[in-house]
Amino acid sequence: MSEEQFTLWQALLEERTGMTLAKERKTFLETSLHIRMRELGIENYDDYYDMLMVGDSGSRAMEWSTLVDRLTVQETSFFRHPDSYALVEEFAQRFLDDRSDGESLDIWSVGCSTGEEPYSLAMTVREQFEAHNAGDYYGITATDISMPTLSKARKGVFPARKVEQIDPRLREKYFEKLSDREYRVNSLLRDRICFARVNVLDLQKAPMRDMDLIFCQNMLIYFRRWRKRQIVTRLAERLAHGGVLVLGPGEITDWQHPLLERTYFGDALAFRRVSEQAG
Ligand SMILES: C[S@@+](CC[C@H](N)C(=O)[O-])C[C@H]1O[C@@H](n2cnc3c(N)ncnc32)[C@H](O)[C@@H]1O
Structure with missing residues (x-):
């Protein structure tokens, strides 16, 4: 993933969820996107990015929901604090x-x-x-x-x-x-x-x-x-x-x-x- 692509994905995630993704988490982003792209048969980041930006709003929303789940931190426990x-x-x-x-x-x-x-x-x-x-x-x-x-x-x-x-x-x-x-x-x-x-x-x-x-x-x-x-x-x-x-x-x-x-x-x-x- 180029720096330019990383910046685009970082901005998309922050705009839609509020979460900031530090530079050190680039590998995490690459791995998570790769896994999802393989599941969908998509070969490059730009095609996947386009899929989330254009096309019918229902399928875009569904795909975004799946991806957000992969990119957010869900760690939690009972009576945590x-x-x-x-x-x-x-x-x-x-x-x-x-x-x-x-x-x-x-x-x-x-x-x-x-x-x-x-x-x-x-x-x-x-x-x-x-x-x-x-x-x-x-x-x-x-x-x-x-x-x-x-x-x-x-x-x-x-x-x-x-x-x-x-x-x-x-x-x-x-x-x-x-x-x-x-x-x-x-x-x-x-x-x-x-x-x-x-x-x-x-x-x-x-x-x-x-x-x-x-x-x-x-x-x-x-x-x-x-x-x-x-x-x-x-x-x-x-x-x-x-x-x-x-x-x-x-x-x-x-x-x-x-x-x-x-x-x-x-x-x-x-x-x-x-x-x-x-x-
Ligand atoms: C680390 S978990 C914290 C869970 C629990 N509150 C705790 O303290 O154990 C953070 C949760 O925030 C959710 N989250 C992240 N961005 C969000 C947003 N923009 N709106 C609502 N929930 C969000 C994530 O999906 C995740 O489940």
Whole structure:
């Protein structure tokens, strides 16, 4: 791949996903494109690039969706950052102590990957609702740009090595063992989560509003600073009054928003919405 071609592919990926691809990842890009081009019987990068730019919009969109899945980093795990989940647990407790009748707790997992994050949120919140005899008045919307990733998340089937790291009490309660190699999340969790495709570059089209908790970790690290700030600002506007935005530790620095104040809990990076209006 020539430097010129690399620059074109880099720009396309950033324009459509927000992700920047460092020069050191050129080999990764070449390998991923090669594999996909071989599957399609395409011989050179320029023909494949053209295929993504011209032709009927349906097949372009489908091909782009497959490619994005190959080029994005989907690494994730259950309860990835324990202090962030401890914060969610405390938030749910307080919500249950203060809530008015019938009020539901609405959570959004942004960049949810294969589902470990929304399922961990569901376990955390459900445990609190059960302890308070509060029924199922909570729901999680989990979104990602990658369709194949979302379809894995929906299935809720995970390798044993990942599930076996979860607290045995929660594992027993929320997973069924399919074989020595795999477990499946049961309906207690699955029924509370709605998975949908949302590109964070198009947040203006996303219907989520008045969320109590927005969890967005390990996605913005691949974005430029200005874009990261723009997205976090848009997420802040989707919080309910009193709602909390949880990012990954260190993911944004020197950032303030007129609607939000920083909230401290262990080494979690979180902001609470304190005003109704900007300014
Ligand atoms: C490294 S995973 C993080 C998963 C999970 N949040 C965690 O912390 O473990 C990053 C996810 O962000 C998604 N992603 C990347 N660009 C995106 C975009 N523009 N809109 C929505 N999701 C995106 C990727 O598909 C991937 O699943």
